[in-house]
Amino acid sequence: MKTCKEVHRLVIEGQDRTLPLSHRIAVRLHLMMCSACRRFEAQMNLLRQALRRFPGD
Ligand SMILES: [Zn+2]
Structure with a gap:
């Protein structure tokens, strides 16, 4: 079972790449x-x- 801290990190990572x-x-x-x-x-x-909504980032 993952800790909340690990899950937070994976949620953030999962937004930028496929886990x-x-x-x-x-x-x-x-x-x-x-x-x-x-x-x-x-x-x-x-x-x-x-x-x-802010292009160019
Ligand atoms: Zn949690």
């Missing part, structure tokens, strides 16, 4: 059980969408 399947499954499983990390992922998704 290995085993990591994606581990993150999914953790998110099912951990509301704190679900919120973190939602915030990261919002942030990413906001950043996408």
